[in-house]
Amino acid sequence: MFYLLSKVLFYVLMPLPITIAMVVWALLTKNPVLKQRLLKSTLVIIFLFGNDFLVNEGFLLWEVPATTPESIVEKYDVGIILTGGMISNKEGTEAQIFTDKTADRFIQPLRLYKQGKLKKILISGGNTSIKLFRSDASDETLKTAQLLEELGVKKEDIILERKARNTRENAIYTAEVLRKNPTFGNKYLLFTSAFHLKRALGCFEKAGIHCQGFSTAFHSRARTFTINSLLVPNEASYYDAYLLIHEVLGYMVYKVLGYC
Incomplete structure (x- = not known):
């Protein structure tokens, strides 16, 4: 129930629905x-929400800064990848894989694995379909595992957790997998989008799993002071503002509920 209510509530509180509601109210009053x-x-x-400069500043303040691969000098037992937007929600054959906008979540751990800094890779995420509201056509966890294997990760080095539908469940179910398999080790590196890493690390700590974080799939960019960035609203920034507000609200709700 919490999963369904959270998804519906967050959509209602986003900039676009609020904007539409205000316009309709203005037309009717x-x-x-x-x-x-x-x-x-x-x-x-x-x-405000369509301003590229302001939205970018918001991401620069919220996102966890990048970690350079060179700064990782120790070897981690498990790299934990949280699913969400790595694989396109598109139906295809078993052999087809269509990557999406957060593919960096698996690219960075793949690089570290190739450099010998990760022993295993755990992918956490299940089906997120909600009847009549949201359809999850692709099995992101399996497709990501398939792609990693094709790119050189040994099958025995890939661990799957396929029940989680949100960040809290990612932490809870991943913790179960790791505790049931102590031979996997106890040094973990957590990979998710930079704007989502604060909440993810908090959830894993609450679940009793201490991880180091590794930011991926950044939305923030280098500051630009052009007229287009400072003064001209655009729809891409409006979407980015939605993502940022969604995550900040999600973090606050999780804090209140004691999830992170």
Whole structure:
């Protein structure tokens, strides 16, 4: 129930639904003062959440900074990858694999594995379908494992956890796998998107699994002070603002509930 409610609630609280609601309210109200205030507020929201510079600053503040591969001098027993956007939600044959926007989550551990800094790779994530609301057509965990194997990771070095539907479950079910298999070792490196790493590390600590974090799939970029970045709203920034707000709200809710 928490999983379903959290997904629905977060969509309702995002910039686009709020913007649409304010425009509809402005069109329906017969109060001219309220109509004017609503339309002005809508323009302000569009500017703030569509502003490339401001949204990028938000990510620079929130994301966990990058770790250079050279700074990892010790060998980790298990690299833990959290699924979510690595594989495109597209139906295909068994042999077809379509990577998506967070593919960096498996690229970075693959690099470290090739450098001999990871002994094994654990992929955590299950089916996230919600009837009549969300369809999960691809098996991201299996497809990622298939791709890693094709790229040179030994099959025996890949561990699968296929029940988790959110970050808390990633931590809980991964902890179960690791405790049942003490031979895997106890030095872990956690891979997820940079803006999501704070919440993920908190959840794993609560589950009793101490990990070092490794940020991937960054949304922040180098600062630019161009007219386009500073003054012209764009839809890409609006989407990025949605991701950032979603994650900050998620982190706050998890904190209140004691999940991280």
